[in-house]
Amino acid sequence: MKPWTACSVLAAVVLALSTAPPAVAHHAIQAEYEMGQTKGFTGVMTRFAMINPHCRWFFEETKADGTKVTWEMSGAGPQALRAAGLVRIFQIGQPYEVTFAPAKNGANVGRVRTMKGPDGKVITLFHEDPTDPLNN
Amino acid sequence: MMLRRIRTSTSIAAVVAATLWLTTADATTQQPASNGNVATPRTADGKVDFSGMWVGTGGGDLKPDESGNITVLSRGRPCHPGQECKPAINFERDSGVRQRMNPNLPRYKPEHWARVEDLDVNGNFKDPEIKCYPAGLPRMGAPGKIVQTPTELIFLYASHNTFRVIPIDGRDHDPIRSQDLLYYGDSIGKWEGDTLVIDSVGFTDETWLAWPGYFHTNNMRVVERLTRQGNTLTWQATVHDPEVLMEPWTMNPVRRNLNPNPKALLVEDLPCESRDSAHIVTRERG
Numbered sequence: 001m002k003p004w005t006a007c008s009v010l011a012a013v014v015l016a017l018s019t020a021p022p023a024v025a026h027h028a029i030q031a032e033y034e035m036g037q038t039k040g041f042t043g044v045m046t047r048f049a050m051i052n053p054h055c056r057w058f059f060e061e062t063k064a065d066g067t068k069v070t071w072e073m074s075g076a077g078p079q080a081l082r083a084a085g086l087v088r089i090f091q092i093g094q095p096y097e098v099t100f101a102p103a104k105n106g107a108n109v110g111r112v113r114t115m116k117g118p119d120g121k122v123i124t125l126f127h128e129d130p131t132d133p134l135n136n
Numbered sequence: 137m138m139l140r141r142i143r144t145s146t147s148i149a150a151v152v153a154a155t156l157w158l159t160t161a162d163a164t165t166q167q168p169a170s171n172g173n174v175a176t177p178r179t180a181d182g183k184v185d186f187s188g189m190w191v192g193t194g195g196g197d198l199k200p201d202e203s204g205n206i207t208v209l210s211r212g213r214p215c216h217p218g219q220e221c222k223p224a225i226n227f228e229r230d231s232g233v234r235q236r237m238n239p240n241l242p243r244y245k246p247e248h249w250a251r252v253e254d255l256d257v258n259g260n261f262k263d264p265e266i267k268c269y270p271a272g273l274p275r276m277g278a279p280g281k282i283v284q285t286p287t288e289l290i291f292l293y294a295s296h297n298t299f300r301v302i303p304i305d306g307r308d309h310d311p312i313r314s315q316d317l318l319y320y321g322d323s324i325g326k327w328e329g330d331t332l333v334i335d336s337v338g339f340t341d342e343t344w345l346a347w348p349g350y351f352h353t354n355n356m357r358v359v360e361r362l363t364r365q366g367n368t369l370t371w372q373a374t375v376h377d378p379e380v381l382m383e384p385w386t387m388n389p390v391r392r393n394l395n396p397n398p399k400a401l402l403v404e405d406l407p408c409e410s411r412d413s414a415h416i417v418t419r420e421r422g
Binding site: 027028029030031032035036049050051052053054056072074078079082101103104105107109119121122123124125126127128129130131 | 200203204205206207208209210211212213214215221222223224225226227228229231232259260263266268294403405406407408409411412414415416417418419420421422
């Protein structure tokens with residue numbers, strides 16, 4: 001399976017699983033993130049963690065003055081990633097342009113919206129904007 | 137852009153339909169598949185054979201757009217005028233409402249109502265699953281795969297790499313394990329006609345029965361009833377906990393269809409890290 005095909009499968013599986021009757025604990029995403037805001041950074045992916053209940057991507061951003069900032073992004077569940085064969089598509093040590101909904105508590109944590117990898121392709125895994133006429 | 141979204145949504149819909157058909161379904165919302173012409177399999181000794189894979193494994197065939205990009209946005213309903221309107225807000229709030237729409241509630245004794253309410257209101261911080269604890273029985277639901285021998289049923293669950301070994305050889309509860317503090321209890325199974333009745337005791341009190349703060353004591357007894365008609369499995373649990381409940385609580389039955397893919401496998405689950413807890417700042421649940 002081609003990586004990008006696999007990626008699309010992931011997203012479908014994520015949605016499918018999120019649509020199924022809830023069987024496990026869950027917290028409202030807005031209890032943790034400012035879902036109406038978008039922030040971004042460019043950083044090197046330092047770790048991809050296949051953990052429950054949400055996969056995590058870790059990045060290190062180098063500011064203009066040379067200081068380092070670490071970021072932790074949350075996304076889909078690992079079972080969905082694995083079912084789609086997407087475990088090895090993320091390239092540790094490579095730069096990514098990332099956009100995300102920021103954590104409400106101000107930590108360098110976010111719910112990932114998009115990740116643009118070194119090949120220039122963009123993965124978008126988020127929720128529709130309910131005010132976007134295209135979605136209604 | 138619009139065309140790509142439509143294509144994506146169409147493909148998603150197909151995957152959703154396929155996944156839901158294979159995965160858990162509350163019997164109140166899904167009727168069993170038409171299995172009228174499928175004989176219920178039986179073992180050599182004439183018992184109903186529950187062996188099989190009872191969950192799907194996901195999958196699909198979505199395509200990237202012409203640039204190789206992938207855009208999949210989870211659907212949510214539009215907002216009413218004046219309503220807070222941000223991505224995922226309605227999706228999550230609908231989930232919270234849906235979790236409370238089930239009219240089948242455990243009836244707690246009045247002196248425990250305040251505790252249930254507190255656990256529910258503060259569920260973002262107190263739900264044991266948020267802290268990566270196992271769901272435990274009965275919250276774990278129906279098994280994903282069953283292996284049956286003449287003397288045992290082995291239940292396998294994808295979540296937390298969980299297994300249960302249930303003797304069906306007529307033995308009674310083990311006197312030591314039945315006094316243990318287990319997440320899945322000490323279980324024994326007995327046949328009542330074509331129904332397998334599983335009796336479990338010896339529980340920890342650190343799990344919940346369900347999402348809305350339904351706690352239990354470590355003297356809880358859970359009775360599961362398992363039936364199979366054709367290729368449809370029905371699982372239903374009843375909770376007996378007279379210290380806190382006014383009456384036994386029989387949960388809604390769960391029906392699952394047999395996964396027809398002979399190559400379908402349960403793969404190992406991955407560790408759970410409670411990394412969200414440190415960043416949850418409001419009590420809103422969903």
